[in-house]
Amino acid sequence: MMKKLLKSKKGIVGIEAAIVLIAFIIIAAALSYVVINMGFFTTQKTKEAMSSGLEESLSALQLDGVATGRTNNVSHIEWVVFPVKLSAGKASMDLKNETVVVSVYLPNATLLNLYEGVYNESLYGSDPIDLKQVFDNMTAIFQGRENEDMAMFVIYNDDGDSVLETREKAFFIIHLDEDPASGVRHTMVDYDEVKVEVRGGKGACLTVVRTAPGGMVSDSYIYLG
Numbered sequence: 001m002m003k004k005l006l007k008s009k010k011g012i013v014g015i016e017a018a019i020v021l022i023a024f025i026i027i028a029a030a031l032s033y034v035v036i037n038m039g040f041f042t043t044q045k046t047k048e049a050m051s052s053g054l055e056e057s058l059s060a061l062q063l064d065g066v067a068t069g070r071t072n073n074v075s076h077i078e079w080v081v082f083p084v085k086l087s088a089g090k091a092s093m094d095l096k097n098e099t100v101v102v103s104v105y106l107p108n109a110t111l112l113n114l115y116e117g118v119y120n121e122s123l124y125g126s127d128p129i130d131l132k133q134v135f136d137n138m139t140a141i142f143q144g145r146e147n148e149d150m151a152m153f154v155i156y157n158d159d160g161d162s163v164l165e166t167r168e169k170a171f172f173i174i175h176l177d178e179d180p181a182s183g184v185r186h187t188m189v190d191y192d193e194v195k196v197e198v199r200g201g202k203g204a205c206l207t208v209v210r211t212a213p214g215g216m217v218s219d220s221y222i223y224l225g
Helices: 002-057 131-141
Strands: 061-063 068-071 077-086 092-094 101-106 109-112 115-120 150-156 163-165 169-175 193-199 206-211 221-223
Touching: 061 206, 077 131, 077 163, 077 193, 077 206, 131 150, 131 169, 169 193
Parallel strands: 115 150
Antiparallel strands: 061 077, 068 077, 068 221, 077 169, 092 163, 101 109, 101 193, 150 169, 193 206
């Protein structure tokens, strides 16, 4: 009888040990799930932060050709134009006045708040290859405002809105004020340097730095590189 009782107690102890072991396994599995889940969550957040940081470090716009200047009747660069397009991987960029900030740095002035917005090709039907026509159209549009600093985008192959899309091309045009009567001169003379910054709603700003060559002549087009 005593032997049967001892065997029965041994069986109970074995079951209790198995229950405790199973409980430890369940707890360990639950903790492992929590740790793995937190690891996946942290990895995802790290990936999102890296993607966001990369997007902010890259400009949405890039140069798509050479910058060109146009001199006035006293051989000073009054107009500057450079072609731009969307950077690789960018689907579109809104260029309306409320989303773009333009800064122009000259040897004798820093120009802010001169951005006028977008002027679509369809508004005046210019040939995008003919820079002379582009300048003439801008001169006509802003007639009477020759003594103002201003900047604008002109979009070609456009659909009538202010959004630059992958199939579209744009020229960024800057007009620099020169008013002998008031003594104001923001135009560029020989060897002057201009720095232009164009910042959109997302991404780093597009920065363009160019230097005027020496020996410029009046009413001509100047290659700025």
